[in-house]
Amino acid sequence: MTTCKRSRCRWTVLATSLAAILAAPHAVADMRTAALATGSVGGGMLELVDAGPESLPDGATQLFLEVVINQAPTGQLARVGLVDGRLVADPETLRALGLAWPGSDGDAAGAPVVLEEIPGVAVSYDASLQRLHLMVPVALLSGPAATFGYAPPPAPTLAPETRAPGLLLNYDVFAQGDRHSRSLSNWYELRLFGTGPGVWRSSGVLRSSDRPETSSSGVRLDTSWQLDFPERMVSVRIGDGIGGQLDWTRSTRFGGIRVSRDFSLQPYRVTVPLASFAGEAALPSTVDLFVDGIRQAQQQVGPGQFRIDGTPILSGVGQAQLVVTDINGQSRTLSFSLYNARQLLQGGLSDWSFEAGKLRREYGRESFAYAEDAMASGSFRHGAGDRLTLEAHAETTRGLDMAGAGAVWLVGRRGGVASASYASSRSGAGRGTQQAFGYQWQGRRFNVDASTLRRDRAFRDVASMEGSLLPARTDLVFAGVGLGRGHLAASYVRQDTFDQPSSRYAGFTWSQSFGRGLSGAHLSLSFNHDLERGSGTSGNLYLSIPLGRQHQAWASASRQERGSTASVGASRSAGMDQEDWGWRVQASSGDQAGGQAELSRLARHGQWRVGAQRWNAGNTLAYANASGGVLLMQGRLFPMRQAYDAFAVVSTDGIPDVPVKLENRLVGTTDEHGLLLVTPLNAWQKNDLSIDPLLLPPDISVGRTRLSAVPATASGMLARFRMHAVVAVQFAVRDARGQWLAPGTQLRAEDGSPVATVGHDGLVYLENPPAGGRLRAATAACSVLLPATLPARGWIDLGELQCH
Template sequence: MASSSSLSAAPPARPHTAPTGIGEQLPQELYLEVRINQGSSTQLARFIATGQQLSASAATLQKLGLRLPEGVEPDQQSVDLAQLPDIEISYDARNQRLALQLPLAGLNRPPTQLRPATPPSVLAASDSSPGLLLNYDLHAQQQRGYRSASSFSELRLFGVGAGIWSTTQNTSLDADRGHWQHRNIRLDSRWQLDLPGPMLTLGIGDTLTGALEWSRAVRIAGVHLSRDFSLQPYRVTTPLASFSGDALLPSTVDLYINGIRQASRNVQPGRFQLDAAPTLNGSGQAQLLVTDINGQQRMLEFALYGTPTLLQTGLSDWSLDLGVLREDYGLRSFVYGDRPMASASLRHGVHQHLTIEAHTELSTDLQLAGMGAVALLGERGGVVSASFSSSRAGIMRGHQHALGYQWSAHGFSVSARTQRSSSDFRDAPAFLANALLPRRTDQFFVGLGNVHSGQFSLSYISQHYPGSLPTRLTGLGWSRNLHGNAWLSVQLQHDLDNRRTDSANLYLSLPLGRLTQLSSSVRHGSDGNALALQAGRSVPADAGGWGWRAQASLGTRRSANAELSHLGDAGQWRIGMDYDPDAGTTGYADANGSIVWFGRGIRALRQVDDAFALVSTNGVAQVPVRLENRLIGSTDAQGQLLVAPLRAWQRNLISIDTLRLPMDLLLDTPQQLVVPASGSGASVVFRLQPSRPLRLQVRGADGKWLGVGSTIAVELAGQIVATTVTGHDGEVYLQDPPADAMLRIPLDDSHDCVIPLPIALQGSDPPGITTLQCQP
């Protein structure tokens, strides 16, 4: 995404003024601090003063960013400043400064580059110890003599050598009228190494091959190597929006996109270029506001278009895969094909408006190659994509082509895509795994809406698989936010080939608070009419707690459901019952969470999809911990808390809620930024120490409160270990005074008052304010 414009304004013509303070007739060499158009500068330049004339070499003028007059050669040694068109010269002999004022046409500076301030692209991972983590998801149910239990688990080893090891499996136990059946299926086993610097991910084991929008992935066992932008999440990969202009005087440039300020920069006189990170997907409006030092403002408006499907110029995204096909996935543990295959995908930004794509697949008796492109039409014409692939599978030769277009703006969007495959076209999923490939796919979507009338949508989708009739569906939808955050939506679906499958849905939700809501829906379909009513309370995602849900359906198919759930520090569980007139009553229960060995001992925590942190508070229990300023829990009896989920390779703010800490605890730092590696744990230590804060009120020998700002020294064994001052009403605050300490208070130039701290105050809980008095 790129936009540019020129913004300029010339000042009123001013008469040339001869420099003042120059009266000598003999040439005089001067080194002056130069200021151009009131801009700040620390440049020193060499000039020759002869009478009322100032001159400099052409090279000096070019270095200052001034345009040479016509007829002046770049190597000329003396150029009279008065030769510069429409210039004003002001010479301050006392301070050896030279101020020049000239129009924009007289400046010849390279544009000032202004880029958005972003965190470093590569962040060092926080300290991590070796660990072993087990994610689990358990489910059990009973229905009319049939019992079943199943579990999904992931075992992950990290911090031992390079990379992480993981394996997943599915276990099931079924009992039908006393006959038990047991199955244990391994799913994926994988070793993965992330290299944030070059943004590379290397994986060995079970994996999915890389794919583009117009190709399909296949599950293999082998080697996967790819570019991974998620390892540098703060790096901007899409083209930057670029805005250029001119400033006659020192100015402030503010960039607004769709009315929201995105950047503000200070610029010096001359041309500037402001590069801003894209903040929208689709068409938008940008305003560039330039305010000079005199308060005068000028604004230009630009049309721009942003899309994540484009890459910055010169940036590439790619993947390489080599292995054998994984067969009967989810049914058997170790079944692989006997034909090796290779796959490669590439996306490369050749221009701010153009990204090219390529994909290839190779195997025994299979060769496939394809090219594609994604292009932005003009500044805001939308995005068009196209691709063409050709395959050879044995004696069959086929091809596939696709074409798409999308355009979106605030309140309106449209997208269309079509893909065609010949009858002999084969890719790796179709040739090696017998996965059906559609001969034809068409998609169309239009969205329109605003705050007052709601959101409208119209969609069409058509798919045609070989050996079956085509499926063509149209949909019409409307939704709107109502008063009090209520939500109303209507959805209609029509099958162009089978009207008996048409359906209509009406849905209404009514919030009763931050977590509780009521909802109802009415549905008409081929199986009849139904009315559903539901009430529920969501489980607080951060601090945890209780949740519940109750639902009843009336009509052709009657049903009922009730569920109770709880989220704690060790995971989440749910119990519930379903009722159906045909199937009867089904009771179920499930639980999910994690068990981790990390640091010292084994602990339970919530399910960890990616990264987590172990927070330690030096053994202090019940310390409230926040994640991104949201309360996430409190430390246990050992002063520890496992915090999940964290965002890998990003800055996660973990802090202590100091407002809830007792007064007798000291904290070295209230917050830390944690950057965990993918799938790993990070150690976060907050050093809390017991403290003895003392609040005193001190009277002088005359019985009056010590004056505000009086100096008080804390003395131990004749040595001053701390000093403080008094507040109003003689109040003094001391933090952890040592045992047997004395307070020394100067009364005048020759006399001090010494007060021993009462023994009752030392080592005890804060007793409130205690009054002490100097003895005469």
């Protein structure tokens, strides 16, 4: 037997192994194949390239090598051959590795390929590690471009345990009076949710006045039932509603059914074209994306082509840069020009709506006045590409058919957005047409918006059949330029109506914000001139100065054709998160001389305000307003602020006085029943609700301290923090010899189930133990008897107990 020192033997065995590997690489290949079968190659799993039937030259030594391309491990094993010191591979194997070379698609592609003969490819064979290193030009990497960045988020889901029925009443009461008359009006909305699919809503107005010509009345506004399908972004509404529209059509109020695409059901999804950036890397690299000098993303990429899809982080023109830094520290920069427009849809994405029913008449004055004839309309928008969005619209009713098509497209890379549309109608007035054109460009300092819409006398839409007239021509031109902290803008508006004089106005606006001593102050100056009459010029000068977080003072002066007015005022706004007071005072001189004073209060149960106005004529008007809501949910009535969207009832399982936070802002504490109403929440979004366990009594056990509340449209939900009161018992146990029980000793109940583990110095902690229970310590062959009576909750230290 040969003996040697440990270090010497280690190097001897290593040298012998390397020699064996170099002398017989096929033996290593066999070992690699065996390792592949056990899934333990190179400390991780490697995948054998699946290239179908492979052919190697006769007499070639077969090798299974781990492939590394451009210093990036592929995680794959390739079957190659060794012939006279040269490596050959089947073309299918190389194609499966993502390589393409001259002639790889030809008739001779089936013959084995000598790796060293592929133009531009450097080959290195590491026999000791059985690795094949290839340095390949990016042009020969045929794999698809790796895509990173934005991916559509999953559709929001409503947890079944958060569903709870409820009935909500929103109200807004306004009363006013002077020495001549008094009036009272109330807007209300009633919602029913959680009792079935969707939400039911009804709204109306109640009025009362002491004037003889105005009697008390009530008018229904809208009644509807809405059902949402967030996975498909589709909303169905039955009842009163507003039809869909495009920029060159009109929306109408109707009663019937509306089925539409609703992007608000997936609020985290981006619908406008993404900012897509493409590049290539020869080595594993880090890619940094900068937009207007601010880094927006960082991504690790492998060799080959790549594409990064980023969410649009600007509106208008911008400049982007991709900085590609490889593993050797070498960097290169790629620059791109950007233009993002909200009028465009992502390629392949569609937006649509379909309505059928009858138009509303005398809305706000009559409760059930509808047109005699039914109507139907539909609107459609489709992203034909990231630079082109196609549009279509159609309407029909008795005696009218109207249809049109349009397009919105991005001009070049940063040339702005142009739009055009054409519509035609056929009615009793004959055949009519409508044309519209528009252009918009928005830069960091300069922006322009111009549009025109023209109709002939015979053109009609559904709304015009009920007496809603269409103008013959509408022109709009707007141009603005940024001046540091200021902005300068000019506008031109023209509208022509059949058989009526034209209206043409030119406007000018200048605004300036201030820093340093007047930080937050804002000054604006505007003029408006009637080009038809030539004398109707009005102007307004306005200055506002913030005085802290909630206080503000302002002054204004205006001149119109009928006279001039100057005003000064100050106000304090009420904070939104907690109950707070607000006020407002104003004094005016000139043609509208007078004053106003108002006091307001924002509380958890609603908002109210009272005030008075007085004019030169000596008439004083006093008014009062109260708005809020009442919610019936979880068997209780909750006075609340007016709910515009969704809300939640937080439950702490009957534990009172628990502080609750919404998006890390304290919004209140639970009442004596362990309930708190939290409003407002955003429907179909993850609203972060949390509690602080450090503020709870020590005898409260909490299941979780944070949850994401996702409510449905205009509905309430139950957000439950599971918790309960416990009786916590602590004691120390000594054995029969007076020694502490050994740490780690298991205490078991009489049925043998483990109850607690003994800590150092014999300490034991229990939650809700059975009164009078007996705990057995198996290793010490003794038992501990608990007190016969224990309180319902609290912390109890029993001191030292003897294990008998």
